[in-house]
Amino acid sequence: MSGQISRFLALLREFYDAPHRGALARAKREEDDLFMLLVFSEMMGVPNPASYHTLELLPLLYEEFHEWHVRMGMERSPLDHIRCC
Amino acid sequence: MSALLLVALGLGGFTLGYFFYSKFISERIFRLDPAFVTPAHAQEDGVDFVPTNRWVLWGHHFTSVAGAAPIVGPAIAVIWGWLPAFIWVVFGTVFFAGIHDAGALWASARNRGKSMGALTESVVGRRARSLFMIVIFLLLLMVNAVFAIIIARLFVDFPSSVIPAWFVIAVALAIGWLLYRRGVALFWPSLIALILLYASMWVGDAFPVALPGAILGLDVPAQWVLLLFGYAAVASLLPVWVLLQPRDYINGLQLFVGLAIFFLAVILAAPNVVAPAVNSNLPADVPAFFPLLFVTIACGAISGFHGLVSSGTTSKQLDKETDVRFVGFLGATGEGALALAAIIACTAGFATLAEWEGFYQSFTSGGLGAFVQGGGSIISNGLGLPQHFGETLLAVMAVLFAATTMDTGVRLQRYIIQEWGSIYGIHRLTGRYLSTSIAVVACLALAFGAGGGAGTGGLVIWPLFGTTNQLLAGLTLLVLSVFLMKLGRRSRFTLVPFVFLITMATWALLVQLRQFWEREQYFLVFLDLVILVATIFVVLESMGALRQAHSARAAERAAGGQGGGGTGAGPGS
Numbered sequence: 143m144s145g146q147i148s149r150f151l152a153l154l155r156e157f158y159d160a161p162h163r164g165a166l167a168r169a170k171r172e173e174d175d176l177f178m179l180l181v182f183s184e185m186m187g188v189p190n191p192a193s194y195h196t197l198e199l200l201p202l203l204y205e206e207f208h209e210w211h212v213r214m215g216m217e218r219s220p221l222d223h224i225r226c227c
Numbered sequence: 228m229s230a231l232l233l234v235a236l237g238l239g240g241f242t243l244g245y246f247f248y249s250k251f252i253s254e255r256i257f258r259l260d261p262a263f264v265t266p267a268h269a270q271e272d273g274v275d276f277v278p279t280n281r282w283v284l285w286g287h288h289f290t291s292v293a294g295a296a297p298i299v300g301p302a303i304a305v306i307w308g309w310l311p312a313f314i315w316v317v318f319g320t321v322f323f324a325g326i327h328d329a330g331a332l333w334a335s336a337r338n339r340g341k342s343m344g345a346l347t348e349s350v351v352g353r354r355a356r357s358l359f360m361i362v363i364f365l366l367l368l369m370v371n372a373v374f375a376i377i378i379a380r381l382f383v384d385f386p387s388s389v390i391p392a393w394f395v396i397a398v399a400l401a402i403g404w405l406l407y408r409r410g411v412a413l414f415w416p417s418l419i420a421l422i423l424l425y426a427s428m429w430v431g432d433a434f435p436v437a438l439p440g441a442i443l444g445l446d447v448p449a450q451w452v453l454l455l456f457g458y459a460a461v462a463s464l465l466p467v468w469v470l471l472q473p474r475d476y477i478n479g480l481q482l483f484v485g486l487a488i489f490f491l492a493v494i495l496a497a498p499n500v501v502a503p504a505v506n507s508n509l510p511a512d513v514p515a516f517f518p519l520l521f522v523t524i525a526c527g528a529i530s531g532f533h534g535l536v537s538s539g540t541t542s543k544q545l546d547k548e549t550d551v552r553f554v555g556f557l558g559a560t561g562e563g564a565l566a567l568a569a570i571i572a573c574t575a576g577f578a579t580l581a582e583w584e585g586f587y588q589s590f591t592s593g594g595l596g597a598f599v600q601g602g603g604s605i606i607s608n609g610l611g612l613p614q615h616f617g618e619t620l621l622a623v624m625a626v627l628f629a630a631t632t633m634d635t636g637v638r639l640q641r642y643i644i645q646e647w648g649s650i651y652g653i654h655r656l657t658g659r660y661l662s663t664s665i666a667v668v669a670c671l672a673l674a675f676g677a678g679g680g681a682g683t684g685g686l687v688i689w690p691l692f693g694t695t696n697q698l699l700a701g702l703t704l705l706v707l708s709v710f711l712m713k714l715g716r717r718s719r720f721t722l723v724p725f726v727f728l729i730t731m732a733t734w735a736l737l738v739q740l741r742q743f744w745e746r747e748q749y750f751l752v753f754l755d756l757v758i759l760v761a762t763i764f765v766v767l768e769s770m771g772a773l774r775q776a777h778s779a780r781a782a783e784r785a786a787g788g789q790g791g792g793g794t795g796a797g798p799g800s
Contacts, residue, residue, distance in 0.1 A: 155413050156283045157479070158406075160544060161291070162472045167274040169466065 178203060178210045185221045228500045230493055230575035230605075233309070237317055237567040241560045244321030249556040252326055253549070256716055257333045263548040266340035270543075276340065279544035281553050288328070288558035290479035291536050293565045295374060295595075295629035296696075297527035301569040302598040303689060304523045306587045307516040308505040309574040315520055316570065319528025320563030323724045327700055329555025330707040330721060331534035335542035336551065337710075343538040343703055350706050350713075351772040358764050362699050364643050365758065366532065369692040371459070371636045371666075372674040374629040376686070377595060379451035381622050384596055386435035387615065388622035391427040395477060395627060396458075398423055402473035420477055421484065428619045452674050455633065460667045463638040464659060471634055478631045482565075485624045489568050489602060492609030493575075502574035502583050513590045514738055521731040522693035527566025529728070531699025533559065538703075569598055572621070576601020591686035595625055640666035676750040687751065690739060694732045695758055698765060701728045705769045712776040715783075725769070733762050 181203060184193035208226050211219060219226035253259045267278040304312040331343055338346055344363070348356035382389050398420045405411040438447045445453070462470050526532065541554060573593065577583040577600075586600070587593040603618030610617075641662045648656025655661055677688045704725035711718040736759045743751040 151412070151414055153280060153283055154417070156280060157286050158413055158472070158476050160277075160279050160283050161287050161475060161540070162467045163277060164275040164540065164543075165467045166472075171274065 174206075175210060175213065178206070182221065185224070230498050230500055230571045233313065233500060233571055233575075234490065234493055234567070237313065238564065240317040241320060241563055244317075244325065245556055245560060248321055249325055249329070249552050252329070252720060253552040253556075256711065256720055257330070257551065258716075259333070259549045259551055261547055261549045263336075265336050265545045265548055266542065267544050267546060270339065275540075275543045277544055278546040281546060281550040284541055284544060284550065284554045285558055285561075286479065288533075288536060288541055288554050289561035290475070290482055292328075292526070292530070292533045292558060293482060293562045293628075294526070294632045295377060295625050296370075296525065296530065296532075296632075297562050297566040298569040298598055298625055298628070299373075299377060299595055299686075299689065300524035300527050300693060301566045302573045302594050303590070303686070304516075304520055305502060305570055305573045305597075306506060306509070306513055306590060306593055307520060308503045309500060309570060310504040311516050311520050312524060312570050313567075315524055315528050316563055316566045319524070320559055320566075323529035323700075323728075324533065324559035324563065325556040326720060326724070327529055327531075327704060327707075328533045328537050328559045329551050331537035331703050332542050332545070332555045333548070333551045334707055334710050335538035336545050336548060340543040341538070343534045343706065346538065346710075347702065347706050350709050351768060354764075355702070355768045355772070358761060358768065359699075359702055360643060360646075362531075362695060362702065362761055362765075363535070364640065365761070366692070366695045366699060367636045367640045367643070368669055368673055369688060369695060370532075371456075371633050371640070371670040372677065373686070373688060373692055374633050374636075375452045375455045375459075375670070375674055376448070376677075378455055378626050378629050378633075379448040381595060381599070381626050382451050383437075383448055385599060385618060385622040386437045387428075387431045387619040388626055389436035390431035390434060391424065391619070391623045392431075392626040392630065394427040394430075395424060395474070396470070399470055399473040399477055402477070403469050406473070407468050417476075417480060421480055424477065424481060424623075425620075428616065428623055431623070432613075432616055432619050449675070452671070455630070456637075456667050456671055456674075459630075459633045459637045460663050462634045463641060464663055471638070474631055474634065478627050481624060481627065485620070486565065486568060488606065488610070488620070489572070492606045493568075493571055494609070496605050496609030498571075498575040498605055498608065500571075500575045501577050501580050503580070506587075508584070510587070510589050514742065518731040518734040519690055519738065521728070522690045522697055522735040524566065525693035525696040525700075527562060527569070529700050529724070530562075530696045531701070531703055532696060533562075534700065534703035568602075572602030572605060573597045574601070576604045578604075591689070594686055595622075599625065637663065637666050637670070640669075673754075677748075677754075687748070688754070690735060691751070691754060691758060694735055694739075694762075697728045697732045698758070698762055701725050701732065701769075702765055704728065705765070705772065709772050709776045712773070712780055715780065729762065729766060729769075733759070733766075736762060 180190065180192075181196040181199055183190045190196070207219070207224070211226065265278070267276050270276040271278065301312050301316060334346060335341055335343070338349070341349070344356055344359050347359045382392075402416050402420055405416050406413065438450055440447065442450060465471070521528075537555060545551065545554070574583070576597075577586070586597045599618050599621045602621045603614055606612055606617035606620065607614040641659065644662040644665055645657045645659070648654065648662065656665075673688070704721045707721045708718040708725060711721060736755055740752060740755045740759065743749075743755055
């Protein structure tokens with residue numbers, strides 16, 4: 143019984159989320175892309191006063207780096223010293 | 228005749244249609260394959276392509292297609308008597324809407340989840356795609372204008388609906404905030420939201436709100452129309468999660484609750500249908516039901532808007548291809564059930580034939596007013612609620628449907644304008660404020676141009692809206708037919724509805740053109756002509772596309788080719 147209830151609640155939640163999932167995920171991705179650009183800006187020649195701090199984030203963001211540069215229209219890694227694909 | 232018989236016949240027809248016709252179409256024509264890897268799996272990205280439970284997809288499809296339109300259409304159309312409307316709704320749902328919705332879903336799923344517009348381009352051609360966009364824009368324009376007028380009329384006729392209708396916005400904002408900013412689970416907010424919604428109807432019932440009177444020469448309905456577009460503009464600019472998403476959700480919930488309450492009340496009250504089967508005592512301004520019936524009831528029998536829902540979003544979330552039948556056919560059936568409820572409310576909710584005729588004194592006088600009043604009395608007889616409350620309940624239901632559609636409609640119009648801006652390199656058009664303003668101004672021009680200023684003549688454009696909707700459905704059916712031909716399957720199950728729809732749409736446009744001309748409504752003459760030109764282009768495009776598909780098929784046969792397409796289809800069985 144409780145299994146059925148929790149299944150129903152999960153479906154209800156999906157009923158809430160599913161119709162707008164794409165729009166929300168896209169909005170989030172756009173913000174993330176901008177953030178990515180900020181983090182990598184110094185390496186692309188754009189001065190960034192916070193680059194010292196964002197340096198720490200590089201390893202965390204590296205996993206998403208490939209998808210990002212492809213999405214931004216760059217087939218290969220745009221950075222000389224960061225290899226990707 | 229008892230309304231129960233009508234319910235039994237209608238729902239029985241839908242059930243037979245689902246179990247036999249949709250099975251036949253799914254197995255023999257679409258040949259749905261449980262092993263086919265749907266785009267949701269093949270291109271899964273967590274953004275658009277996400278495999279989703281079929282119940283959720285059905286719920287989404289049903290709630291996004293069942294709105295105010297399947298209520299308004301039948302509510303106007305019963306002026307010809309209940310029988311024509313009833314037959315068209317039942318047959319239309321089974322043989323037109325079902326295959327249209329499911330077909331759009333299937334064709335999209337077989338083409339990497341492309342939207343109907345993109346599919347039109349790849350199956351028929353570039354020009355057809357532009358045509359598709361224009362028809363969609365016209366459709367949105369009319370839907371927004373008509374719905375604003377409808378809501379304004381409801382607010383004036385049923386002032387008890389004003390408080391609950393605006394209060395829902397606050398409830399939706401609260402739910403959005405709780406879910407996204409506070410991470411609260413969904414169940415309690417939903418339950419409390421529903422309780423608050425129905426409680427607010429009691430409050431609205433006790434405190435009806437009426438605007439004071441004409442301001443700056445604007446009548447009360449015109450003031451409401453302006454307020455509504457102001458709201459829609461702001462709402463469509465807000466992030467989706469803030470308002471649109473929770474509003475859609477509450478709307479979906481109250482659709483299920485409302486339908487359940489209504490059918491329960493019909494069963495308990497067992498009212499008699501007082502309206503004639505075929506009305507022989509028609510008011511002078513009512514046009515012949517052939518062809519106008521088929522454009523007056525668009526949603527509820529077949530509507531092109533469904534194809535946009537099917538192909539753009541639902542197809543990208545399809546878990547298994549065999550779910551197409553459940554989501555597409557049953558989603559359309561749900562809308563048919565809402566149209567059936569509207570027919571019953573507008574024909575069985577009155578005590579005597581004279582009372583019914585009092586409501587249907589002219590072509591545009593019945594409509595939602597009859598639905599709310601008639602349905603309200605059925606609810607009050609069946610469930611023992613005060614008549615007033617029953618009326619408020621249905622009026623709020625209709626307002627919420629129409630208002631949510633307006634939110635989405637203005638947003639979609641903005642997207643189209645922005646897309647045109649980027650296609651033609653007009654950078655300023657891609658801005659969200661300018662594009663929203665253009666969308667709203669265009670809608671307002673139509674709402675007032677069609678006589679909405681006085682709030683009386685707005686429903687005159689309803690059949691034009693229906694025609695445009697049918698035109699869009701026709702385009703989708705055309706794409707499906709060409710697609711089926713290319714696969715070497717029997718295309719007559721989509722081709723016959725296509726020919727029927729386009730014929731009725733063209734005929735209805737000509738009839739109305741003459742009517743508008745005689746009444747010197749030149750704005751409507753212009754609008755009618757625009758739609759007529761679009762229709763002619765649809766016919767030309769389709770003739771070209773069908774001839775091409777046919778000759779390609781013949782050439783393939785002559786070359787000794789068996790079967791067709793990349794999907795392992797055999798020759799027509």
